[in-house]
Structures are given as structure tokens and as C-alpha cells.
Amino acid sequence: MSTPFHKVAIIGLGLLGGSIGLAIGEYLPGVATTGYDRNRATRRRAAERGLVQTVADSAEEAVAGADLVILCVPPGAMGEAAMDCAPGLSAEAIISDVGSSKVAVAKALAEALPNHTVIPAHPVAGTENSGPDAGFASLFQGRWCIITPAQDEDAAKVARLSALWEGIGARVEIMDPAHHDRVLAVTSHLPHLIAYTIVGTARDLEEVTESEVIKYSAGGFRDFTRIAASDPTMWRDVFLSNRTAVLEMLQRFTEDLTELQKAIRKGDGETLFDHFTRTRAIRRSIVEMGQDTAQANFGRD
Amino acid sequence: MSTPFHKVAIIGLGLLGGSIGLAIGEYLPGVATTGYDRNRATRRRAAERGLVQTVADSAEEAVAGADLVILCVPPGAMGEAAMDCAPGLSAEAIISDVGSSKVAVAKALAEALPNHTVIPAHPVAGTENSGPDAGFASLFQGRWCIITPAQDEDAAKVARLSALWEGIGARVEIMDPAHHDRVLAVTSHLPHLIAYTIVGTARDLEEVTESEVIKYSAGGFRDFTRIAASDPTMWRDVFLSNRTAVLEMLQRFTEDLTELQKAIRKGDGETLFDHFTRTRAIRRSIVEMGQDTAQANFGRD
Incomplete structure (x- = not known):
């Protein structure tokens, strides 16, 4: 199978964001990665560890040319992070996330990006550690990723997002957000x-x-x-x-x-x-x- | 240091009893061990695994000649186990246990064996497994064993029991049972x-x-x-x-x-x-x- 995306932008470079970046680098080396974190020290450390190929200086810059954007920030910061990305987003980019609650996050993302495709997701994986030093490539191996698309979502787009998660080792389940x-x-x-x-x-x-x-x-x-x-x-x-x-x-x-x-x-x-x-x-x-x-x-x- | 006891009898050959037997065999090879479990299949398996040197056919037989008896049965079974041992106990034997609660167990043991030295203890160690296959020699390494002697207990006897626990890897704390x-x-x-x-x-x-x-x-x-x-x-x-x-x-x-x-x-x-x-x-x-x-x-x- 060809890679499901050409370029993945990761917003938020902590445990989850960093692990996704490292996992793509390890298991899907054909996919380009960029990333951004609003904390300057985190950006520096992310670059040192090579969590993504390119650490950008703004969310807008990070998402430029990306066909998938994954927001890896706390649930309460999702709307704002999405708005920060908006000016740089391609029209055809898919926006996803890793938030642990899905109804509220889906609503915040839909409100922030009314003209984009938003497909929320939640990988059920993690550790007690956080920050740019916490991530590792194998975090999702054998774990489940739950994708919660809107009922009328384009099945092909959901399949591409599923393929990315399966590509980095997860098993995928589609579920109603509630x-x-x-x-x-x-x-x-x-x-x-x-x-x-x-x-x-x-x-x-x-x-x-x-x-x-x-x-x-x-x-x-x-x-x-x-x-x-x-x-x-x-x-x-x-x-x-x-x-x-x-x-x-x-x-x-x-x-x-x-x-x-x-x-x-x-x-x-x-x-x-x-x-x-x-x-x-x-x-x-x-x-x-x-x-x-x-x-x-x-x-x- | 010489060994604190010559012969230790272990009553109850599950996770804790089995681990004590194996630990003595491993770290205090000069100390003889005998054991008994009221479950016949457990006795057979204990003998196969060599949890103690000699598996006896009764509690009375197991404690004969022992200078330390450790009761490794559930808290509610302590009194009865102690009474089963009584006919075979040497006058100078120290009776101890591994029960997770100490006031009630101390009372049950004192009532069952009014003429013997009872020094209750509780090693804070374990796993989710139970039975004669669950024990292993290193279970107590670096873990704490809390000894709860009566206030007027002979300090030399408490020191011998402490030495046994330290000998199999535990750290010892003396504490009031309540x-x-x-x-x-x-x-x-x-x-x-x-x-x-x-x-x-x-x-x-x-x-x-x-x-x-x-x-x-x-x-x-x-x-x-x-x-x-x-x-x-x-x-x-x-x-x-x-x-x-x-x-x-x-x-x-x-x-x-x-x-x-x-x-x-x-x-x-x-x-x-x-x-x-x-x-x-x-x-x-x-x-x-x-x-x-x-x-x-x-x-x-």
C-alpha cells in the first residue's frame, strides 16, 4: 500500500505528539513530518530528539502543505490550537486529534474549522510521563485507536486516517463519539x-x-x-x-x-x-x- | 552471623509460604525448612518445586523440632492453624505469621497458643498470584517486613526474627500492631x-x-x-x-x-x-x- 498521507503536521510535541512523530519516522518513513509546540523549550528539545523532521516556529507554518494535521494538545486547548493552524491549512487537509474525550473535542474542532474535514481520533495508549522526552516510537504497537467520524463522513478519508494509525502499529475501531x-x-x-x-x-x-x-x-x-x-x-x-x-x-x-x-x-x-x-x-x-x-x-x- | 534459627516450619505453602521457603533455601542454606499445607494437591506441588526441604503430612509433624514456625494462611484461618500445630510445638519455639492485619491475628494466635512466644509479622510484599506455583525466592528483596511484638516481648527473640527476615532480603521495621x-x-x-x-x-x-x-x-x-x-x-x-x-x-x-x-x-x-x-x-x-x-x-x- 502507498502511504496514506504525504506530510503529517503534529501540533503539540509531548508524549503523544512526540510518539506519533517518532512512530511515523520508524514505520512509515515515506511520510514527511513537521511539528510545532507553543512552548519554546519543547520545540528545542523536539528538534534535538528528532521527534519530527522539521520543527516550525508557528502552527500556521507547521501545517503548510500538510494533508493531515494531528492536534496533540490537552482537550481544553484543541479549539485554540485549531484556530492557530487555520491560516496555513490546505483546503483538502484532514484535521484529527488524540484527545481523550470526543464529543466536546469534535464540537470545538468543528466550530474552529467549519470549512475543513475534521475526523477526531483517540489512541488508547500512554504512560504516566509527559513532555518532549516522554515519547517513543513503539507506544501504539498493539494498542487500540478509536476513530469517531461524523456519520456522513467520506469513508475514503476515514480509511486513510485508519491506515496511518495501523501503519504505526495500532488497531483501529470506528465508534460513535458519545x-x-x-x-x-x-x-x-x-x-x-x-x-x-x-x-x-x-x-x-x-x-x-x-x-x-x-x-x-x-x-x-x-x-x-x-x-x-x-x-x-x-x-x-x-x-x-x-x-x-x-x-x-x-x-x-x-x-x-x-x-x-x-x-x-x-x-x-x-x-x-x-x-x-x-x-x-x-x-x-x-x-x-x-x-x-x-x-x-x-x-x- | 550464625543463622538465627536451626529449623523453620512453614504452615501454608502458597505465595508467601512458598516464597519464604525458597528464600531460606537460597539465602540462608544453613537453616532447615519443613512445611505443611492442608490442601493435598498443594503439598504435592510444594514437594515437586522444593518449596521446603521436607513436606510433612500434618501441621503437628511439620513443626516438630522447629525453633521458628511461620503461619502463612489467610488471617481468618490463623487461630485454627495455630491450634493444629500446638501438639507438636517445642516449648521454646517462636510462632510468627505473615498476616496482613495484625491486631486481630495477634489476638487469635495468643488465644490459640497461650503458653508460647508469639511474635506477629507482616512482609509488605506479594503479587496477584496465589498457590504453590506463585512463590519465588526474591520476593522479599528490598521490601519491608513489619514486626509487631507485644510491648513486653524479649528483645533477643525479636532480634532473631528480624535477622531471619533480613537474611532473606527484607528490611525490618518494628511497629505497634494498631x-x-x-x-x-x-x-x-x-x-x-x-x-x-x-x-x-x-x-x-x-x-x-x-x-x-x-x-x-x-x-x-x-x-x-x-x-x-x-x-x-x-x-x-x-x-x-x-x-x-x-x-x-x-x-x-x-x-x-x-x-x-x-x-x-x-x-x-x-x-x-x-x-x-x-x-x-x-x-x-x-x-x-x-x-x-x-x-x-x-x-x-
Whole structure:
């Protein structure tokens, strides 16, 4: 297959943007890449690491001649980033993004670029690190990228975007944006919210010191600290832009937690045992589907 | 230093018991080991893997001649396991355990063995796996073992138990049992409860399928599934035996979660951003203290 695009412009050169640039360089070497980040130090570091072939001095300049533009900024900054690109965009360029919420981002992009083709997307991949040093070429290998085109979108354009993601190692799924937001609310947003919460709870206790929390974190707590170390700006924007679905999933979680709390209070061991037995199966399925390692403790020890 | 004990008997040959046996074999080869598990298949597998030098046919037989007995059974089974050992125990044997809650276990052991020296302990180490195939010799390397002796305990005996744990790679801390139970409620028990809850919530949704939950788990959810795959019997017992501290920590967590929920509902980005920024530091400290890997995604991808 020929390359799906000639030139890809990446706006925002952090973990996701940098990884896309490196992945294209590695797996789709026929595709040219340019990039821009509004942070000057990030641009400099991006050039040093060669995240893209050309680091431009403005968004407008970066997107000139590109047939695909991928916005890799926090959800709340998408509209503004799109407007910064507008003056330089080719009429036939496809605009996409990597935002973790899709209804709000699609709306912001459509409003910012009413005369362009916007096809939102979300690669479900990442690490707890951020910034221009965080990206790596293999980040998307075996991970899913969810594309959420408008219902009347040109199928050929969606296929080109799919081909790019598959070209850098991802598996592609097409989904309705509202459904995406509910799925990710439970598989990503709620877990982050809970992890951020418990890490804060542990830190603020008076009777247990922070040093004790750190020393004895191998009992389970350390697992939560990884995602609670994720980029604060991005996660603020995720919760604000996917508010309804997150609050709904949180409501379900709270109901379930209350049920287990009641079982503990009443000394109802049977309810606890039944619940804990049923949750084991999901882990096995995730490992079998290649979405996590089979090694104990994630293989980290 | 000479070996702190001549013969260690391990009752319960699952993840913890098996790992202690293998670790003694590896790092303290001068110490003899015997073991017993009430499950016949586990005894057979323990013998095949050589988890201990001699697998006995009863607890009584296993502890004969041992100067240290370590009970490695779920918290709720400690009292009964201790009573099974009683007829075979030497008068000078020290009885210890690895239970995740200490006030209730200490009480159960003292009641079962009123005429013996009981020094409870809890190595803060483990994996999501259980059973006789789960153990490995290096499990305790660099991890903490908390020993919770009675206030009037003979210091020389506590020192011998400490030496054993240090001999197999652990770092030792002496702690009041009630304080242990509060510390572990936040660093281990609450994280497990929350992980078990959210995995159940995700599984029970109607509008998001289990297959979607699994496919898109790399967005954060998969981190929670690891500890939610832990042994159900043990965790039922942990929550029942450390009920008060767990419910108290859960109350704090719920208050903090409600605060973040309110911030999301009100669109209060500043509160979210501030909270998410402060939680980053704890992760860094855990990595610096050698309690987790510095690699992104725990190094698993």
C-alpha cells in the first residue's frame, strides 16, 4: 500500500505528539513530518530528539502543505490550537486529534474549522510521563485507536486516517463519539479520578506519615501512584470535557463501593468473597487479549 | 552471623509460604525448612518445586523440632492453624505469621497458643498470584517486613526474627500492631477494596460491554485489574479482620472523592489541577525509595 498521507503536521510535541512523530519516522518513513509546540523549550528539545523532521516556529507554518494535521494538545486547548493552524491549512487537509474525550473535542474542532474535514481520533495508549522526552516510537504497537467520524463522513478519508494509525502499529475501531466517551469514562477517566483521589487521601492523613505511605506502598498503593502522576493539565481538561459520562460512572462506582462497605461493616464474608472471585476473570481476559503483561507485578520487580 | 534459627516450619505453602521457603533455601542454606499445607494437591506441588526441604503430612509433624514456625494462611484461618500445630510445638519455639492485619491475628494466635512466644509479622510484599506455583525466592528483596511484638516481648527473640527476615532480603521495621493496621489500611487494604470495586463496576455496566472494557483497558483500567486478581479468601479475611481501620480510611477516601466530584460538576478546573499536581510528588518519592520501578508503565510494554 502507498502511504496514506504525504506530510503529517503534529501540533503539540509531548508524549503523544512526540510518539506519533517518532512512530511515523520508524514505520512509515515515506511520510514527511513537521511539528510545532507553543512552548519554546519543547520545540528545542523536539528538534534535538528528532521527534519530527522539521520543527516550525508557528502552527500556521507547521501545517503548510500538510494533508493531515494531528492536534496533540490537552482537550481544553484543541479549539485554540485549531484556530492557530487555520491560516496555513490546505483546503483538502484532514484535521484529527488524540484527545481523550470526543464529543466536546469534535464540537470545538468543528466550530474552529467549519470549512475543513475534521475526523477526531483517540489512541488508547500512554504512560504516566509527559513532555518532549516522554515519547517513543513503539507506544501504539498493539494498542487500540478509536476513530469517531461524523456519520456522513467520506469513508475514503476515514480509511486513510485508519491506515496511518495501523501503519504505526495500532488497531483501529470506528465508534460513535458519545459511546466513546462512556467507554473511556469507565476504562480510563474513572480509574484516573480514583487514583488521584486515593493518592491525595493517603498524603493528607495525620496519623499515618507520608514516609510510611511511601515505605509500605508495595502493598498495593504504588499501583495507583503511576496514573496519579499523569499530566495535570490534560486530566483537568478530560474531566471537564467529559463531565456527564464521568459523573455517571462515578455514581455507579460509589453505589458499588457502598455495597462492599456495608458488607465489611456487617461482617458479610460471603458477599465479599463472591465479588472478589468474579473480578479475577477480567484480568485473565485482558492478558489474553494482549492488553497487559502476564508477568506478576507487571514484571517490574 | 550464625543463622538465627536451626529449623523453620512453614504452615501454608502458597505465595508467601512458598516464597519464604525458597528464600531460606537460597539465602540462608544453613537453616532447615519443613512445611505443611492442608490442601493435598498443594503439598504435592510444594514437594515437586522444593518449596521446603521436607513436606510433612500434618501441621503437628511439620513443626516438630522447629525453633521458628511461620503461619502463612489467610488471617481468618490463623487461630485454627495455630491450634493444629500446638501438639507438636517445642516449648521454646517462636510462632510468627505473615498476616496482613495484625491486631486481630495477634489476638487469635495468643488465644490459640497461650503458653508460647508469639511474635506477629507482616512482609509488605506479594503479587496477584496465589498457590504453590506463585512463590519465588526474591520476593522479599528490598521490601519491608513489619514486626509487631507485644510491648513486653524479649528483645533477643525479636532480634532473631528480624535477622531471619533480613537474611532473606527484607528490611525490618518494628511497629505497634494498631498502628500497623492503620498504615496498611491505607497503603494496601483500601487500594485493594477500590480496585475490586471498580473492576466489578466496569463488568456490570449494561451500556459498555465487557469486551470494550478489556479492549480499551490500557487507558488506565488495567492497572486496577492486577490487584483485583488477588486471592479472594485472603482478601475477604483482611477486610473482616481489619474492619475498623479500613472503614475509617474508606470514609476519608469517600470525602475526598466527593470533593473532586463536586469540582467536576461545578467545572472548577483550578481545584482539579491543584489536586493533580500535588499527587505527582508521591510517585517520585516511591521510585526514589526503591519501592517501584522508574520505567514508564512499570516497564511492562
